[in-house]
Amino acid sequence: MPELPEVETVRRGLEPVMAGRFIEAVTLNRPDLRFPLPARFAERIAGQRVEALGRRAKYLLADLSSGEVLIMHLGMSGRFLIRDAAGTRAPGEFHYEAGDGAKHDHVVFRMEGGASVTYNDARRFGFMDLVPRAELTASRHMRDVGIEPLGNELSGALLARLFEGKAAPLKAALLDQKLVAGLGNIYVCEALFRSGLSPMDPAGTLAGPGGRPTPAADTLAATIRDVLAEAVEAGGSTLRDFAHADGSLGYFQHRFRVYDREGEPCVTPGCTDRVARLVQSGRSTFHCPSCQKPRRRRRGAR
DNA sequence: AAGCGAACCTGGCTGC
DNA sequence: TGCAGCCAGGTTCGCT
Numbered sequence: 013m014p015e016l017p018e019v020e021t022v023r024r025g026l027e028p029v030m031a032g033r034f035i036e037a038v039t040l041n042r043p044d045l046r047f048p049l050p051a052r053f054a055e056r057i058a059g060q061r062v063e064a065l066g067r068r069a070k071y072l073l074a075d076l077s078s079g080e081v082l083i084m085h086l087g088m089s090g091r092f093l094i095r096d097a098a099g100t101r102a103p104g105e106f107h108y109e110a111g112d113g114a115k116h117d118h119v120v121f122r123m124e125g126g127a128s129v130t131y132n133d134a135r136r137f138g139f140m141d142l143v144p145r146a147e148l149t150a151s152r153h154m155r156d157v158g159i160e161p162l163g164n165e166l167s168g169a170l171l172a173r174l175f176e177g178k179a180a181p182l183k184a185a186l187l188d189q190k191l192v193a194g195l196g197n198i199y200v201c202e203a204l205f206r207s208g209l210s211p212m213d214p215a216g217t218l219a220g221p222g223g224r225p226t227p228a229a230d231t232l233a234a235t236i237r238d239v240l241a242e243a244v245e246a247g248g249s250t251l252r253d254f255a256h257a258d259g260s261l262g263y264f265q266h267r268f269r270v271y272d273r274e275g276e277p278c279v280t281p282g283c284t285d286r287v288a289r290l291v292q293s294g295r296s297t298f299h300c301p302s303c304q305k306p307r308r309r310r311r312g313a314r
Numbered sequence: 315a316a317g318c319g320a321a322c323c324t325g326g327c328t329g330c
Numbered sequence: 331t332g333c334a335g336c337c338a339g340g341t342t343c344g345c346t
Contacts, residue, residue: 015339046322046341070340088340089324116324135323137340180317189341196339271339294319296337 014070014086016161016194017240021247022092023067026129029094030062030074034124041118046087046139049119056080056142057121069157069193073148080142083153087137093117097126158193161236162244166192168218168230175215176223182232183292185215192236198271199239201298205270206235210306211290211297217307228307270298278303 014022038054050056061077074082084090119131119140131138143151158174159165174191175182185191186200195203204211209228218229269279274289278300285302 018339085340087323088338134325135338135340137322137324139341178316184317187340198339293317 014088014090015196015199015243016070017199017243017247019070019072019086019194020067020244022086023065023072024247025094026072026092027065029123029127029129030121031065032062034059034061035076035121036124037122039120039122041120045118045133045136047141049140050142053140053142057082068154069160069189070196071153071157075145079145081145081148083141083143083148083151084131085138085140085153087133087135087139089135090131090133090138093128093130093132095128095130156190158189158191161192161194162240166233166237168225168227168233171233172219172223172225172229175229176219178215180215181212181292182209182215182218183211183295183297186236187293187295194240195236197295197297198268199236199243201271202269203232203236203239205299205304206239207232208303210304211292211299213307270300273298 035057036059038057040049040054043049056078057076060080063075063077066073066075070085072084072086074084076082114132116132116134116136117130118133118136121129121131123129131140141151141153143153148154159170171192175185178185180188182204183200186195186203187197201211207228209232218226218232220226270287273287276287277283278285278287280300280303283300283302285300287298288301290297290299
């Protein structure tokens with residue numbers, strides 16, 4: 013499911029149910045997700061109040077009154093089900109239809125007042141951890157996380173600096189969470205398409221003479237922001253008219269321009285090419301070969 | 315050291 | 331209908 017916009021959508025869905033409320037009980041249906049849950053996981057959470065529910069990159073961060081932070085990562089298939097005190101969903105709230113997926117309900121938080129929040133994750137690539145608030149930024153999960161792409165620091169200049177000297181293709185560099193944190197396969201494809209940049213261009217080509225950003229670097233920084241901001245907005249929309257959602261909440265319905273459109277016509281006005289798929293680092297890359305032509309390397313530059 | 319492929323685990327879809 | 335094969339939004343590990 014989750015790249016940054018989906019995680020932010022989930023955060024907004026959970027916030028009204030969790031933030032400011034006490035967690036009365038925690039039920040674990042198995043001892044591990046991707047990793048073993050930390051020692052005494054349920055006991056350390058039960059009875060604590062959620063002071064705030066935040067997000068960093070693709071991580072959800074619940075600040076607990078105990079002084080610990082509950083770190084949650086959704087992996088590929090993690091999702092949450094919210095039930096009100098009567099056991100049914102509250103109107104407009106975040107849920108999926110309970111049913112055959114229930115065997116993957118791994119963690120249940122029973123909230124003050126009787127509502128519950130269930131973490132379901134079929135592939136179990138997600139995980140949860142508890143760390144003291146003061147140690148969060150130095151924790152193994154947060155330590156190497158790169159810049160927040162919706163924050164103020166993302167710019168062409170910063171991208172050029174982060175990517176300078178890198179031979180890895182733009183696609184791989186943008187997926188590297190240590191550089192820019194929060195992009196995944198979908199939004200990297202979308203941002204590169206909107207920028208007109210080939211996913212195969214060496215990342216280092218965003219840096220011009222003296223390491224200054226090329227125009228392409230500025231364009232890419234801007235499109236990353238645009239793509240993510242639009243997706244967050246679309247997720248929010250889906251959340252608001254949730255009555256029609258089909259259970260894949262967090263997978264907001266979204267029209268991608270290239271992602272998963274192999275063989276379909278390029279959406280660029282006047283372009284007669286079709287979307288192509290290639291594999292980079294074992295992942296599918298969707299792009300328009302005409303609109304995203306590889307750029308020539310600067311001969312002898314630097 | 316950087317960069318790439320495989321691995322982790324399960325389900326859904328396609329094609330024979 | 332069954333089954334094999336391939337694919338999936340993420341991260342981490344190990345080999346070159």
